[in-house]
Amino acid sequence: MDLESTIVAVSSPPGPSALGLIRLSGQDAGLVLETLCEDVSIRQRCIQHVRLVLAEYSIPTTVLCMPRPHSYTTEDTLELQVPGNPLLLEHIIDSMVDAGKRLGLATRRAYPGEFTFRAWHHGRLSLDGAEAVASLIAAESAEELVAARHAFEGAIGQSLLPVADQLADVLALLETGIDFSDEEDVVILSVGDLSTRLLGVLSGLDAVLDSTHGSEAIDSRPRVVLRGPANAGKSTLFNALLGQDRVIAHELPGTTRDVISESCAFGGCDALLVDTPGDESGVDAGAVFAELESDLVLWCGPASTEQAGPPNALRVVTKIDVCPCTDAHVIPVCSFNATDMTMLANVVADELQARRSSPASGRVAVSQRQAVTLRRVHDLVSGVRSEIQHLGPTQGVDRPAECAASLRIALNDVGSITGDIPPDDVLGRVFAGFCIGK
Ligand SMILES: Nc1nc2c(ncn2[C@@H]2O[C@H](COP(=O)(O)OP(=O)(O)OP(=O)(O)O)[C@@H](O)[C@H]2O)c(=O)[nH]1
Ligand SMILES: [Mg+2]
The missing domain is CATH 1.20.120.430 (tRNA modification GTPase MnmE domain 2)
Structure with a gap:
């Protein structure tokens, strides 16, 4: 792996955004930037507001200067905050590589993970710590963040x-x-x-x-699983809770053939909402549900439904606009009624909170x-x-x-x-x- 070149890359996520981040690392990072900026100096750790001068125009830029060895890679590192237009970001990267070449300096675009590779190579991170950077970036819940931080610390x-x-x-x-x-x-x-x-x-x-x-393999979010007989109104409820037509709902029983999950927030609680085939659909429920035992099951069906749901399931009585329900121990909903959806979401949030297992803080x-x-x-x-x-x-x-x-x-x-x-x-x-x- 070439460690001599100064490397440059866009570090902000793909797509347009208010601010884009460009990162430069290597022994010639300062020289490269100085050819494109007036009045920039990276001799010391500081933040500078400068103008980046490109062929056709100049743009306001905030530069974070991190001279070696006090940077992520332990090399001279510069982070540029510029307007987050993807074309502009690419243009700046090209201009930097060209500027480096004109000066006879080894300057090139960074490979995937190369900044972290250099951090590891220079002893800034252990190998497992470096690998944990990816987990930190991918973490989708507070528990995953804590687990990634522990990994990051080796x-x-x-x-x-x-x-x-x-x-x-x-x-x-x-x-x-x-x-x-x-x-x-x-x-x-x-x-x-x-x-x-x-x-x-x-x-x-x-x-x-x-x-x-x-x-990468386990999603720590709780799963809220809609189960019940065919034609119970599960898929309609799934779409109503998500606020979009994600799955097909139809009067023909047995419409849903696969388990489908989507991210869904219940109150402040992030969860996965899962739509399932009707219980008598012939889909191997044992195989599908074995791993869902610990999740919250909403047992759906109109008031006339006789089948009982699994133990610990919450009974959701569907279609109350056409089949009214008087049972005080169930959650009555009409999926076409927004107020009912908010009420159900609140009940689910409370239930998830109550069932919340001990956080993965030590993991x-x-x-x-x-x-x-x-x-x-x-x-x-x-x-x-x-x-x-x-x-x-x-x-x-x-x-x-x-x-x-x-x-x-x-x-x-x-x-x-x-x-x-x-x-x-x-x-x-x-x-x-x-x-x-x-
Ligand atoms: N009136 C009324 N009809 C509903 C309601 N919820 C669902 N339906 C209707 O009931 C039928 C079945 O709905 P689905 O959501 O497809 O039922 P399902 O449980 O997913 O059915 P399967 O996929 O076959 O297991 C559709 O025609 C829906 O429009 C409701 O709250 N009120
Ligand atoms: Mg369905």
């Missing part, structure tokens, strides 16, 4: 260190047994000892896995790569453990080389998270998931 690497130590010890003992088995003072690892040590590694891994939160966000790697380490270690299960505890390990090979892979995998042994392909995978400008 919590996953920290909690894996004892596991890495234990794994390295077992591996060393196994390999010593292989290499020096004919020497008298070398104690060959017994099956019982190996099994106990592997169990220690596995419980350490279990504890790490329990504390993690896959921000740590992991990327999908880290989650897959952790599971693979677990499989490798438990694979070795089951390999030796059939042997007596005082026996020697019968295929030590194979066991050692598996544990070596597991140890490398742990290193690819803690950052001790980050091979190039791991680095590529970590930083390729970022967007340009981060």
